[in-house]
Amino acid sequence: MTNGRDRLRELLDVVLDEDNATLGEMAQDAYVSPYHFTRQFSRGTGEPPVAMRRRVLLERAAWKLSTGATVTDVAFEAGYDSVEGFSRAFSRAFGYPPSATRPGTNRNWLPSANGVHFHPPMSLWVENTAKDRxxxxxxxxxxxxxxxxxxxxxxxxxxxxxxxxxxxxxxxxxxxxxxxxxxxxxxxxxxxxxxxxxxxxxxxxxxxxxxxxxxxxxxxxxxxxxxxxxxxxxxxxxxxxxxxxxxxxxxxxxxxxxxxxxxxxxxxxxxxxxxxxxxxxxxxxxxxxxxxxxxxxxxxxxxxxxx
Structure with a gap:
């Protein structure tokens, strides 16, 4: 839609790329070392890259569940090796099991210091958490x-x-x-x-x-x-x-x-x-x-x- 480089958006894209499941893969995609990638990303967002990826993918999982997707399909799409592991992580994050997700819920956002959240279908929403604009x-x-x-x-x-x-x-x-x-x-x-x-x-x-x-x-x-x-x-x-x-x-x-x-x-x-x-x-x-x-x-x- 517009021209011009947005470095923060580039880093977010690297973190959320489906093929970048580990910190090493993220850093390699960004052409920097894992140390510098983590430092640069955390400085820009206030959240470590692996933690943000996990949180945003859980938000996406909650949205997918609200559209009628099965727990099994959503668990593997979110990168978990088992439904049990996904269910535990989901329950810890949201306070209820995946099966209790209500249909039609558009925003299942987890607490975030930087306001970066999943936005359906495959995008991000950056909330103005300070309300200072x-x-x-x-x-x-x-x-x-x-x-x-x-x-x-x-x-x-x-x-x-x-x-x-x-x-x-x-x-x-x-x-x-x-x-x-x-x-x-x-x-x-x-x-x-x-x-x-x-x-x-x-x-x-x-x-x-x-x-x-x-x-x-x-x-x-x-x-x-x-x-x-x-x-x-x-x-x-x-x-x-x-x-x-x-x-x-x-x-x-x-x-x-x-x-x-x-x-x-x-x-x-x-x-x-x-x-x-x-x-x-x-x-x-x-x-x-x-x-x-x-x-x-x-x-x-x-x-x-x-x-």
Whole structure:
């Protein structure tokens, strides 16, 4: 789904590979010594590799049992030499024998310090055990990604000449009241102006001026609106105001909008505009298009967390 190496995921894959039943086989598959493999894996997960493999395979066994698989089949799939040995290990881990597993149970997770668990049918789920990532709320993530991605597009546009920047490229109009989105210049301007005009409506301020701007001016406008936009949305969320109704006197005649729909509106059309600008910029900038950022929140978050 995405490009880029994920070393922790590679180590997890080695540990859970069906052919790697022993520490030596895991280490050999990872091209390191058993000592270094154990050290590297334990540092990344807080759990020794053999212990994690045993735990995750027991979680998988519980899921298989809940789907109607027999204890015998599940025992050997989990790597046990006998049904009796599997039953003892399962009972110690879950507190009840395999035969007592309830049908239809989706999550049979054992205690884990790292939050790594089996996820059917053949994948992993990494639980946020600390619950310390409020920025992973999708609204918060999309708001921050939108602003960062807009900045990235402004930086890319700085490499264009004036003709490339302002050239009319399409007659299509995205939103009538925002004006044309027919050039890189107009699309980048509307990315910022949409937030300015909605923030004015929320604050009860006058409609901001909307006129062509050069890149330095757009950058200054983005720097000004970004913290105000984020603070406004945080305040709406803090007081549980997503369902509040805004009576926008800037419209003629005045019109009402639910605040949650306003934020969704801005994010929806912002994503569309950013991808339109990105496509046009790719056509103007040298190099392989695959080398340019796709504007994917997954990759943006991954880069941010590594910074």
């Amino acid at each position: 409020p920025d992973m709320d999708p609204t918060s993530l999309l708001l921050h990604h939108d602003l960062d991605d807009t900045r990235a597009l402004l930086r890319l546009a700085a490499d264009l000449d004036e003709e490339q920047y302002r050239r009319t490229r399409t007659a299509e109009v995205i939103l009538t009241w925002d004006g044309p989105d027919d050039s890189i210049a107009s699309v980048l301007d509307n990315l910022i102006w949409a937030k300015e005009v909605w923030l004015a409506a929320i604050d009860g301020a006058d409609t901001p001026r909307h006129e062509p701007a050069d890149l330095p001016t757009l950058t200054r406008r983005l720097d000004d609106i970004a913290p105000r936009w984020l603070n406004t949305v945080r305040e709406i969320d803090r007081r549980g105001g997503w369902g509040d109704t805004l009576i926008d006197a800037l419209c003629d005649p005045p019109e009402s909008f639910v605040l949650g729909s306003v934020i969704a509106h801005v994010l929806t059309y912002s994503a569309h505009r950013r991808q339109r600008a990105r496509q046009w910029l790719r056509g103007e900038l040298p190099g392989d298009p695959a080398e340019h950022d796709d504007g994917d929140p997954i990759m943006w978050l991954r880069r941010r967390d590594r910074a």
